[in-house]
Amino acid sequence: MAAPRPQKHLLLPLLVSLLLAASSPRGADAWGKEGHIMTCKIAERYLSEDAKAAVQELLPASAGGELSTMCPWADTMRFRYHWASPLHYANTPNVCNFKSSRDCHNNKHVQKMCVVGAINNYTAQLLTYGDSPKSSWNLTESLMFLAHFVGDVHQPLHVAFEEDEGGNAIQVHWYRRKANLHHVWDVSIIDTVMKDFYNKDLDTMVNALHMNLTNGWSDDISHWENCENKRATCANDYAIESIGLSCHYAYKDVEQNITLGDDYYFTRYPVVEKRLAQGGIRLAMILNRIFDKKEADTTMPLYVQ
Template sequence: MGGSEGFLIGKALILLLLVPGILGWGKEGHYAICKIAEKYLTEDSLAAVKQLLPESAEGDLAVVCPWADEVRFHYHWSSALHYVDTPDFKCNYKYCRDCHDTYGHKDRCVTGAIYNYTMQLASSYEDIKSESKYNLTEALMFLSHFVGDVHQPLHVGFTGDLGGNTIVVRWYRRKTNLHHVWDTMIIDSALKTFYDSDLAIMIQAIQKNITYGWSNDKPSWEHCVRNDTVCPDLYASESVSLACKFAYRNATPGSTLQDDYFLSRLPIVEKRLAQAGVRLAATLNRIFATQAKIAEA
């Protein structure tokens, strides 16, 4: 490794350590998304997922959904795959314009990663025991994580503030940054305020909303135009729109975010968790339904 390359990687690692919210919803958010997804998996998909999961997961997809954040320093190349930055104040997303890393390498962003790992699973999964040039277990874990990430509005935030990471605010009395508020702190505050600090109760409440409050919306969440297997560009477009309407609004540098912000943004966060779970399940169902038919043929 050259000296300049080592310096750049070291600088990137320092930035990640200083900015806690740069890479994910947080363990609770990712766990919730995958636990919701498990409920909507078909029998074929559930069987395929359980075969692909590492033994340590004991058949539970939700257990490994935070994995992509946990390995980000070992797989340093994966850091750029957790988000996509968009032009400041444009409030829109375009794959060809936006999906690249900080060095300009195309397709290296969260939507590109979702396309890539969906392709790996869809093109390689016929017989779990067959040889594949891809690590399908890692493909499943990356895909499950990144579908969650693209639904976090500030993972499709502005380039100038690194998706809210450089916007320093207070969450009640605690100093933090806006990205971290959306990754973790809204969920943490909701757990303490409304769900007796029990993530399982929060997940049950979101699932109840999917069954009743959002039942008419669920089919449109699951659908992809042109019968595509996955459609992350739609999810990214939704996220940047929500970032402009809700995440950035009334959250200027130095501001203190309290009840007004929390109570008006919590429904957005819970709906995005729900949409991510439903869409992850729909994507896996399409992947494994196709391969089940191939295997039968």
């Protein structure tokens, strides 16, 4: 599919830059395939009927009507859509705070070329769904990008230090296996949790996260879904959360070639599980706001399926 086409009167600066930007050398994966699928499976349980119908209409036939099947898509397309590489993350100048005006750019300093800008941009595109005349954006791709990038911004090391490329340049051992710190947070912690607690079954882990959402985390959901920006998102806030978690959990007590074992694992995997759940809740909230037109100007509730 071709890159998204600009719509008359909605030529956002970010999309102009998408066509001009060079790719970044940094790896683009965030969460592994399983993490992205889990985030979207959680989101699917909280969609309104109108949002669910719109999502199913926009999904390609290959998705089988399930958003979660397409949530890893943006990682599979990174070598085809080189311009999208910087949209998977944001760098800070090795400080534990995120400022969009300072940090949301690509390696050529084109502004809004980061995960926060991408979430806001694809939300704006999807808000044209149902317009007459029909939107000229490729809204199928907009949906798949948005779902992926909401997952990305919740992986702490996707809002991290420029110097070490979000942990990609920090070599470690995850127990006996060589890895880099970024991969540990993308894949290794999730794989180990699935093996230790969920019989290596993704759906079992999703059900457990859902149980936490309806029980242990139920008091937190109203805070997670709180977003006063009615026409865009609170992606900036999610990035601020992630850089804080990067500093307090991902980077803490880590140095080159260290072996990360039980002490690190048992204090970090609860952070990973909560970020997967938060990503799912917030993706559902964004999609409900976009597609449930009757609630467009009010606080958008979640709908438990």
